[in-house]
Amino acid sequence: MTACTRTAGCTGTVIATGHCDRCGLAQAPPTARVGRTARPVATRSSQQDSWLVASLVSLPVLTFSAGQATTQPLDVPEQERFCAKGHPVGRSRAGRPGLVKGFCPRCRTPFRFLPGLDPGTVVADRYEVVRCLARGGQGWIYLAKDAHQDHIEVALKGVLHANDEKALAAAVQERRFLNSLDHPNIVRSIDFATHDDPVTGPTGYIVMDYLDGMSLRSLLNAAKDPRQSDVALPLDHILAYGHEILAALDYLHRRGLLYTDMKPDNVMRTADRIKVIDLGGVRRADGGHAGLVGSTGFMVTREELQERGATPRSDLFAFGRTLAELFRHRTPGPDTPGAADDALGVESFRRLVARATHPDWNRRFATAHEMSEQLLGVLREILAGAPDQRQAEPVSLFQPAARLLDAGLGVVLPLDTWTVEQDGVVLDHGCPTARVVALGLPVPRPDPDDPAADELRAIEAPDAQSLLNKLATVPQQSVEVELGRCRAHLALDDVHSAAAALAAAGTLLGTRAEADWRLAWHRALLMLVGDRIGDAAKEFDTVYADIPGEIAPKLALAYCAERLGDDASAARYYAAVWRRDPFQASAAFGLARLRLAAIDRAGAVAILDEVPALSRHHDAARIAAVRVLSSRLAGGRPAAVDLPTTRDLNEAVDRLATLHLDGGERHGEARERLTAAIREVTLDVLRSGAGTGLVPGPVFGAPLTERGVRTLLDRSYRALAQQAHRAEDHHVLVDRANAVRPRTRW
CATH class of the missing domain: 3.30.200.20 (Phosphorylase Kinase; domain 1)
Incomplete structure (x- = not known):
């Protein structure tokens, strides 16, 4: 052993490692x-x-x-x-x-x-x-x-x-x-x-x-390197990686284990797999935090660890930070318009991350499975594309809605259209009332962990009062029972009782009420029934923040924006829903209404034509298209009316021939009413001098003249008079026929 010469005055000795046993310094500075x-x-x-x-x-x-x-x-x-x-x-x-x-x-x-x-x-x-x-x-x-x-x-x-x-x-x-x-x-x-x-x-x-690959940290660095052109990190890939990571976390959590150190460095991208690596921090979920392994920027606060210990939610917090880190370094992906910076899918992604990393423990996702469902919804939104590429949504947190929110645009005109003594009726764009929307929006699926879940699955009721009677027999105190009562009372126009049921549900939830999106959803329904559209929109936005992968909140927000006159936001929400699921016909009708408001007749028809044949609302969309093509629209100036072109009318006639109406009868009541509507507008077009180009046929007559159309319209009104069930309606329709009939000498 030799004396230390590294530091002046040191009396230590150099040991076998080459370091001084007193000052700890090596005898020669290490190379840099x-x-x-x-x-x-x-x-x-x-x-x-x-x-x-x-x-x-x-x-x-x-x-x-x-x-x-x-x-x-x-x-x-x-x-x-x-x-x-x-x-x-x-x-x-x-x-x-x-x-x-x-x-x-x-x-x-x-x-x-x-x-x-x-x-x-x-x-x-x-x-x-x-x-x-x-x-x-x-x-x-x-x-x-x-x-x-x-x-x-x-x-x-x-x-x-x-x-x-x-x-x-x-x-x-x-x-x-x-x-x-x-x-x-x-x-x-x-x-x-x-x-x-x-x-x-x-x-x-x-x-x-041993895994042959690179960590996600290396991958995001490589994605920024122009020399590695084969490596990309678009948003849909980030979410795909996230889906695989959540599957791993869910596996650990279900076995009572925590990962504790999630970050891009600890996930490997191999040739054809995503692998969570570095298991050194895996520990049992015992509620403690002593010796916890974690990384700065990805861990929850010290205060949370002291109060709650490490939990699955702290793992999901770190995962949310991991998604955010990857998103900051994302690269553009081909053919993913939903990943554009201004796309609603990107907003949904940000909300997904925001909930995972919420500072309030109660507001975060509770399980990896819960977050994975929302992540997949966001991914579908980002990948949504052309009509022929759409797929029906899998099971979500909401039951499918049977009601079409169209205010009758997709049904044949009723007879009272002609018995109210109105001429030159302009097409109603079909915006439903707030109460109709409140009762027609999708209904949240009952929580499978609710104490009354089994009883609720067995309940079948034909109407709201019957439902209330059956819910009264459920013995358990249940949040889902109270929410069911809330909806039933709304259907019966008993807003006071509906609010009381919702308050009871909040009481049962206790401290969890503030973080339960179901309560916000039902508060929004109450506000819709009261026509408080702005307040309802705020509650629906809260729901969107909690479950950003779901369609229902976006459909509700689209309607609220439409009612508030924010057509751009309404179109953004409606389009996001419609591009994602071809069976959300209410979104298609919403987009069609916005096109009609802009006097874009062809655009409205194009949207309606996208409703697939397998949809229960396909026939309604086809009827609506005929009505749009053959109706008067409100013009851009007060009292102005936009008439269809002869091309529109010819197309309406062709489409009318293909509609399955009245059980297939050739001259049924519904077909007679649609034919009468087309002939009425055709007469207006001929009077305006723009009738050149109409194709002669059973609807327009041959030869096609104003006199010929008047004769056909006279017959239509008399056919409608045969559908009247009241004498006064019959008289009105006969008077219409006499008023339009061509003059003769006798």
Whole structure:
């Protein structure tokens, strides 16, 4: 041993490590450069293969090779260097770089901030180290070969240090549960080994499958690198990765485990799989937080940990921060208009992240499964495209709505259209009343965990009063029963009782009431019935924030915006719903109304034509298209009327011939009324002098003249008179026939 010469006045001795046993400094300053390892470079598979996530997103298969230009340093930043007892060590001083190994000057414990295992080192007489791969949150990660398994490649993740063998043995036994984990999105842990490190003492290593790929952190860095053109990070890919990560978290949470250290660095993108790695922080969900592994910027607050401990919601908080980090570095994706910055799908994504990372524990997603359902809804919204690419929505938090919110635009004109003594009637655009919408919006599905869930599933009632009678027989106190009462009272126009039932539901929820979106939904319904459209919109927006992947809140917000005169917002919401689900015909009719308000007759018909043949509202859309093509529209000036063109009328006649009306009868009552409506407007067009181009036929007559159309309209009115059930209505229709009949000499 020799005397220390590094620091003036030091009386320490240089020990075998080359460091002074008193000041802890090495006798020669270490070089500024430390070991570095190459990051992989990703390229698309030459076969252009892909793999499908959630039956929605096709991700390319990637191949990985060692990069030459991008490397990762294998040391620890100085600000993160602390000894085992928490004292700062290895810091720069007087222009000299900090030590990467040595002894703490205060407590004399050894430290080292370089990989502890050299190539060739054998761990547990089985795993031969090949090289260091990276630095994890708790220790170094090494590539090794398993001598007992044909030298297959494995990864060694250092996680545990202990000063005595008993403590290490207990820790190893505690972490054996990792070997029982088996999920396609979690790296497989196959063993737990120990190795006696000369500096830090006995060290535990999780032995995992070696994955060929790159972390999401590396992927987002590569996506910004112009030299890696095959790597992209569009929003739909981010959500696809998120879906796979949530599946892994859900698997852990259902087994009473927490991951604790979710971040982009701890998720691997392999050729055709997403894998959660670095299981060093996995722990049992026992409500504690001592020794919790986590990363700055991804962990919940210290106050929350002290109050509630680590929970699945803290895992989901870190996952939300992970999504936000990936989103900040996203790249444009091809053919995903829903991912444009101003698209509603992007707003829905932001709300998804906002709920996951809400500062209030109660407002966050409670389970990974719950968040996954909303994430998939947002993903469908972003991927929504052309009519022929739409798919029906799977089961959501709402039951399908049977009522079409069209205010009668999709039905044949009733007979009283002609018996109220009005001429030149302008087409009603079909905006339903707020009360009709409140009763016609989708109904939330009952909570399966509600104490009365079984009884509610068995209840069938033909009307609201019958429903109330049956709900009165349910013995349990139940939030869902009170919400059912609320809706039934609204249907009976008993707003006071509806409000009382909603208040009772809030009382049963107690402290959870503020965070329960069902209460906000029903408050909005109450406000709609009272025609308080602005207040209802605020409540629906709260629901949207809580369940951003659902369609129903957007449909409700679209109607509120339409009623408030905000046509741009209404169109944005309606279009988002309609592009996503072709069976949401109420959204199609909403868009058609907005087109009609802009006197865009062709645009309204084009939207109505998108309602698919399998939809229960397909016939209503076809009838509405005939009415739109053959009706007077309110013009852009007061009292102005926009008449259809002869082309519109010809198309209306052609479409009328294809409608299945009156059970298939050729001259049924509904067909007679539509024919009369077309002939009325045709007469107006002929009077205006714009009748050139009408195609002669059964509706217009041949030859096509004003006199000929008057004769046909006379017949129509007399046919309608035969449908009248009251004498006064019959007289009105006969008078109409006489008024329009061409004059004759006798």
